Amino acid sequence: MKRYNGTDYDIMYPKTLTEQVINGQRQIIIDSITIGTSWTGSGPYTQTVTVENADANSKVDIQADATIIQKLIDAGTTALYIVNNDGVFSAVALGAAPTEALTIQCTITKIAATPPPPTLDPVLNNNSWSAIKYASNNDIAKNTWSVGDTKKIVLNYDRADNIKILNFETYVYIIGFNHNEASEGKGITFQGFKTAQTGGTDICLVDYGYNNNKTSGTWFNMNNTDTNTGGWEASLMRKDIMPLIKAAFPSDLQAAIKPSTIFTAPNGGDAELTATQDEVFLLAQYEVFGDRGSASLKEPNYLKQYSYYSAGNSKRLYKHNDTSTSAYWWERSPYSTISERFCIVGNYGSPGGDLATCSLGVAPCFKV
Numbered sequence: 622m623k624r625y626n627g628t629d630y631d632i633m634y635p636k637t638l639t640e641q642v643i644n645g646q647r648q649i650i651i652d653s654i655t656i657g658t659s660w661t662g663s664g665p666y667t668q669t670v671t672v673e674n675a676d677a678n679s680k681v682d683i684q685a686d687a688t689i690i691q692k693l694i695d696a697g698t699t700a701l702y703i704v705n706n707d708g709v710f711s712a713v714a715l716g717a718a719p720t721e722a723l724t725i726q727c728t729i730t731k732i733a734a735t736p737p738p739p740t741l742d743p744v745l746n747n748n749s750w751s752a753i754k755y756a757s758n759n760d761i762a763k764n765t766w767s768v769g770d771t772k773k774i775v776l777n778y779d780r781a782d783n784i785k786i787l788n789f790e791t792y793v794y795i796i797g798f799n800h801n802e803a804s805e806g807k808g809i810t811f812q813g814f815k816t817a818q819t820g821g822t823d824i825c826l827v828d829y830g831y832n833n834n835k836t837s838g839t840w841f842n843m844n845n846t847d848t849n850t851g852g853w854e855a856s857l858m859r860k861d862i863m864p865l866i867k868a869a870f871p872s873d874l875q876a877a878i879k880p881s882t883i884f885t886a887p888n889g890g891d892a893e894l895t896a897t898q899d900e901v902f903l904l905a906q907y908e909v910f911g912d913r914g915s916a917s918l919k920e921p922n923y924l925k926q927y928s929y930y931s932a933g934n935s936k937r938l939y940k941h942n943d944t945s946t947s948a949y950w951w952e953r954s955p956y957s958t959i960s961e962r963f964c965i966v967g968n969y970g971s972p973g974g975d976l977a978t979c980s981l982g983v984a985p986c987f988k989v
Contacts, residue, residue: 650674650729654683654703656712657722666718667711670703672729677708680730689725696720703727745770745795746818750877750989757809757879757989763798768928770795771818772811778869783828783840783980786869791941792818796929796986804923805882808988812904812929816944825938825950825982826866832949834978839865841951843963843977849955853885854897856963856977858951863901866985881988884924885953886917889960894923901987903953906964906972909936914972916954916964937970938984949975950982 652674660666672681681703685693693701699716738759739752745766748756753772756762771792778786792815799807816822828841836845843849843858853859867875883902884894894917904927906916911926930936940948947968956962956974965981967973975981 648731650731652727652729653724654681654712654727655722655724656701656719658718658720660714660718664715664717666714670710670712672703672710672727675705675708675710675729676731677705678732678734679705680732681705681710682728682730684726684728686726689723692721692723693719741765746772746792748772750873753809754877754879754989757807760799760807762809766795768795768797768932769934771815773818774871774874776869778826778865780828780839780865782838783830784826786826786941789941791816791824792821794929796927798928800927801925804884808879808881810881810927810986810988812984812986814941814984822944823935823938824941824944825948825984827940827942827948827982828980830980831940831982833980834976835980836978840980841983842980843951845978847961847976847978849960849963849977850888852887852895852955853883853903853953854887854895856953858903858983859897859899859953862983863899863903863985866983867901867987877989878987879989883953886919886955886957889955889957889962891918891957893919901985903951903983904986906952906954909952909966910972912972914964915956915958915962915974916952917957920954935970936966937968938966938982940982948982949973950984 654670654672656670660668675681696719697717698714698719701714704711704713739755741756742748756765771794773792776786776789793811793813794815795809796812797810800810814824830840835842839861843856878900880898880900882896883899884896886892887895905924906914907920907924908927909930911931913920937947938950940946949968950966952964954964956964961976962974963977965973965975
């Protein structure tokens with residue numbers, strides 16, 4: 622069949638048919654439909670019709686040729702189309718009903734049915750990451766789970782130069798729902814890590830160089846020189862370590878992570894905070910303590926304390942490979958008064974700072 626394209630006639634739909642079938646998005650079938658003369662109604666006029674090869678997920682479009690079009694014009698029909706009501710097909714005529722029975726070519730587009738929503742378990746750990754992402758995207762997570770709820774993951778971080786963490790079972794936990802939503806958007810924010818689904822010990826990752834200064838290689842330091850110039854955005858921690866940690870997560874979790882908008886001072890002093898887009902990141906001092914401490918005076922203007930910490934939960938973390946020893950762990954905030962330092966959480970859970978080259982604990986965060 623051909624159609625008029627404004628200047629000439631071309632073959633109808635060959636390219637569309639081929640593309641749709643190859644891409645597996647939907648299937649288009651060319652068929653025909655017979656419309657009789659038994660119309661009901663007084664305008665619009667309707668009748669039930671049979672459409673072979675169509676079902677409740679099909680869209681049916683008629684392709685009238687010149688002969689059919691002339692018959693519709695002669696009958697005073699201004700429009701003719703097919704409606705699918707859960708697999709029951711009706712022809713609808715506007716203007717006047719056709720006076721002759723018509724056999725018309727049609728295209729049947731089979732659209733994949735929308736899968737049913739996942740069933741959400743009130744125990745966070747019993748849900749897949751895709752189900753958790755569904756709950757987040759539909760803004761129902763906060764009515765299903767609570768801050769502090771945990772989900773088990775298995776880490777595989779393999780760096781011979783700083784540490785191997787292979788088949789390491791641990792738990793990430795919710796620290797906020799739609800945190801700082803006006804600036805940072807919606808989502809469930811998680812932090813790592815805990816040793817058990819309930820109870821257990823709060824831990825951070827440490828490497829072989831823990832509490833030593835490193836000026837080359839890949840370590841859990843902020844930079845290989847003692848500077849906070851460029852802030853979080855320019856740091857080696859952000860550019861090198863965070864992608865490695867994401868890669869250590871299981872693939873289903875990696876697929877569920879969404880980019881987060883976070884705000885950080887670009888250097889020491891009290892500069893205004895600037896935004897970056899991050900998939901895995903560290904917390905800022907104000908987000909942990911609800912006080913800017915040694916970070917920029919501007920942090921309270923941009924940031925909010927996470928619900929997990931405002932509820933009074935411990936800020937003291939322990940080494941993942943020695944859970945009896947507490948650790949210093951990094952924050953992303955540059956130290957405001959000393960250009961060689963970034964802010965940290967001390968080994969007793971208090972705010973502090975350390976040289977950018979020092980390898981300390983890492984407690985990564987991400988949003989789903």
